[in-house]
Amino acid sequence: MANAAAVIVDGYDGCSTLNTSEDVDSDDGTATTTSKENGSVYKETDRYGFVGGSQYTDPTQESRLPVAVIRDRELKWIDMLENWEKWMSKRFKKVKQRCRKGIPPSMRAKAWLYLSGGKFLLEHNQGRYENYLSQPGNLQSLEEIRKDLDRQFPFHELFIARDGHGQEDLFSILKAYTIHNPADGYCQAQAPLAAVLLMHMPAELAFWCFVSVCEKYLPGYYSPGLEAVQLDGEVLFGLLKQISPLTYKHLKRQRVEPVLCMTEWFMCVYARTLPWSSVLRIWDMFLCEGVKVMFRVALLLFRCVLGRQDQLAECPSLYEIVERLRRVPSEFLQEEFLVRECLRLPITERDMEREHQRQLVRWKENKEKARIAELSGDRSNDKGKKPKKNKISEKQTSTSRT
Numbered sequence: 001m002a003n004a005a006a007v008i009v010d011g012y013d014g015c016s017t018l019n020t021s022e023d024v025d026s027d028d029g030t031a032t033t034t035s036k037e038n039g040s041v042y043k044e045t046d047r048y049g050f051v052g053g054s055q056y057t058d059p060t061q062e063s064r065l066p067v068a069v070i071r072d073r074e075l076k077w078i079d080m081l082e083n084w085e086k087w088m089s090k091r092f093k094k095v096k097q098r099c100r101k102g103i104p105p106s107m108r109a110k111a112w113l114y115l116s117g118g119k120f121l122l123e124h125n126q127g128r129y130e131n132y133l134s135q136p137g138n139l140q141s142l143e144e145i146r147k148d149l150d151r152q153f154p155f156h157e158l159f160i161a162r163d164g165h166g167q168e169d170l171f172s173i174l175k176a177y178t179i180h181n182p183a184d185g186y187c188q189a190q191a192p193l194a195a196v197l198l199m200h201m202p203a204e205l206a207f208w209c210f211v212s213v214c215e216k217y218l219p220g221y222y223s224p225g226l227e228a229v230q231l232d233g234e235v236l237f238g239l240l241k242q243i244s245p246l247t248y249k250h251l252k253r254q255r256v257e258p259v260l261c262m263t264e265w266f267m268c269v270y271a272r273t274l275p276w277s278s279v280l281r282i283w284d285m286f287l288c289e290g291v292k293v294m295f296r297v298a299l300l301l302f303r304c305v306l307g308r309q310d311q312l313a314e315c316p317s318l319y320e321i322v323e324r325l326r327r328v329p330s331e332f333l334q335e336e337f338l339v340r341e342c343l344r345l346p347i348t349e350r351d352m353e354r355e356h357q358r359q360l361v362r363w364k365e366n367k368e369k370a371r372i373a374e375l376s377g378d379r380s381n382d383k384g385k386k387p388k389k390n391k392i393s394e395k396q397t398s399t400s401r402t
Helices: 067-082 084-090 092-101 108-116 118-123 128-134 139-151 165-180 190-198 203-217 227-243 245-253 259-266 276-289 292-306 309-313 318-326 335-344 349-383 389-401
Strands: 021-025 031-037 040-043
Touching (some): 067 092, 067 108, 084 092, 092 276, 108 203, 108 276, 118 203, 128 165, 128 203, 139 165, 139 190, 165 190, 203 276, 227 245, 227 292, 227 349, 245 292, 245 309, 259 292, 276 292, 292 335
Antiparallel strands (some): 021 031, 031 040
């Protein structure tokens, strides 16, 4: 057996959370977990570190894999991570299959680091993260980040304490990115992504994974104007038209814009939408296969809640549609159902690429039309104004002389 220490990322096992919990005896004599913060006691912190909130997992209701299965998968992942280049170059299909089954919790930190390319960035940028933190940064961006810290998973042990080390590490990651990529700066939707990564690994490792997600997986998603998000929204609706034309027509009839679901679903990679076990399974697949996983999940959710005529009849307006999408029944959000059914959707990678190219062409055409229309409008306005020939000529002449 390979050394189990090989899966630890710099002494961090990917499962630990802020050390605010302790074992106590419950009324029935069984061991439970409590978390203490500001005088409050939360009974039974779940295994992901949540002490409450919508993403809390009740330990008495969750289903777990047999220990023997988990150990077997851990051994397989240890072997893959020790021979990563070989597996990625020669047996990627097997890597993808194992990501779809779910990465063992003890392996997740290192697996995400390798899958995302964060390990490569870390090794080729030694000392840069510390350098970013030593710089003052943009004051406006830093103020915006500070305002958002309390909103990021406030029921998770790592972030429950205001100004605790979890929030401070999150602030450091987001600040460092504004210096790393000043053109994009800070976007609110980035905070949940950084927080998810920080739950699994130390700040510097989480930062480079975060850089990879923002720039390799979701390029342009957090840029001013959010054009990449809007484009992918059109791609999503184009794919929806192919697999659920009835749903697509209803959404168009009610003038539902793709951006309504893109911000929570795509920009946050479902981190604020799904039960936590499902979030982790989707992230396992997303970091392996890319953005197409997000499209599959979105298409499945549409089909589940708005795929039948009777469901559409219950949503005659934009308000009901938005509420239905916000309150997806829990049976459709369970990890095994989500993974199994989204992979069964009658849509291929080629279909997605074809639709992306079609929408990209249309997007460019619309931008060009808008540009021409804007120029035409400027010319029309100029016709109504008196020409300033003499002043312009004098300015041009003096400029040409110098």
